[in-house]
Amino acid sequence: MYGWLWDRLPGGMGTKLLTATVLVAVAGVVLWYAVFPLLEPAVTLDEVTVRK
Amino acid sequence: MLRAAGESSITAGLILLLFCAYLLWGTGVYTQRMQLQLQQELVEEHARPEPAKLRKIELGRAVAMLRIPRLGRDYHYAVVEGVDAEHLKKGPGHYPGTALPGQIGNFVISGHRTTYLAPFNRIDELQRGDEIIVDAPEARYTYRVTSQDIVYPDEVDVLASVPGKPDIEPIRAYITLSTCHPEYSAAQRLIVFGVLKKTEPRKE
Numbered sequence: 001m002y003g004w005l006w007d008r009l010p011g012g013m014g015t016k017l018l019t020a021t022v023l024v025a026v027a028g029v030v031l032w033y034a035v036f037p038l039l040e041p042a043v044t045l046d047e048v049t050v051r052k
Numbered sequence: 053m054l055r056a057a058g059e060s061s062i063t064a065g066l067i068l069l070l071f072c073a074y075l076l077w078g079t080g081v082y083t084q085r086m087q088l089q090l091q092q093e094l095v096e097e098h099a100r101p102e103p104a105k106l107r108k109i110e111l112g113r114a115v116a117m118l119r120i121p122r123l124g125r126d127y128h129y130a131v132v133e134g135v136d137a138e139h140l141k142k143g144p145g146h147y148p149g150t151a152l153p154g155q156i157g158n159f160v161i162s163g164h165r166t167t168y169l170a171p172f173n174r175i176d177e178l179q180r181g182d183e184i185i186v187d188a189p190e191a192r193y194t195y196r197v198t199s200q201d202i203v204y205p206d207e208v209d210v211l212a213s214v215p216g217k218p219d220i221e222p223i224r225a226y227i228t229l230s231t232c233h234p235e236y237s238a239a240q241r242l243i244v245f246g247v248l249k250k251t252e253p254r255k256e
Binding site: 001002003028031032036039040041043044045046047048049050051052 | 055056059060067070071074075078079135137140147162163164165166167168172203205206207208210211230231232236237238241243
C-alpha cells in the first residue's frame, strides 16, 4: 500500500520525502483535531462521579 | 496481500497510540483554556462590591478556587458548577444541590484522573490532616483531610450531607472529592473526605 503510494509520488527522492512528510502531517492533524474529539466521549476510562 | 494486512495493522497501531496521546495530553488544551475563563470569573466575582453570601450558581459557572498544598504550591483549579461530561472537561465539578463551600453539609467535587489535565490524578497521596483550601469569593475555607475510601460507582452515600450517613442531619461542613479508581479504569471510585477547620473572610 505504502510502496504503491510512494511510486506514485512525483519528483525525485527529495520531493517525494517532503510530500510524504506533509501527507503524514495532514493525516495527523485531521485525526487530532477532527476525529479524536468525536471519538473521545465514547471512551469511558475516566468516569469520576458517583451516581445511581 | 500479507504485506497490505501488515501495513494496515501497523497503521492502526500508530493511530491508536496517537489517540492515547490525545486522551492524556490533547484533552488538556481545552481544560486549560476553560480554566483561564473560570478563574477570570472568580476574580470578577471577588471584585464585586458586595459578594453575595449565598450565591445561586448556574451550571458551567465558576464556584471557587481549589488549592491542595500537598499536591504542590502551585496546585490550583477553578471548580465549575455541574458534574456532567461537559462540565468536568472544564475542571473539577461541584455536585449541584450539595453544600456550597463552607456551608453546613457536604461540598462534593468530582475531577478527572487521567484526561482533561487530570486535576485529581494524585489525590490518593492526600493524608489525614492535609489541607484542602477552597477560595470562594466571600471567604477562604480550609478543610482538613480525615480519610480515604474506595467505593463502587453507585455507592451514593458518600454524597450525603454527612458523608456515608444519609440519615443524619449535618452539624458540620464537610468536603468530599471523588475520582476514578484504579487509574485508567471506571471500575471504582476513589473518595477523599475532609472537614472544615477554618474560615477566613476575605478582606476588602
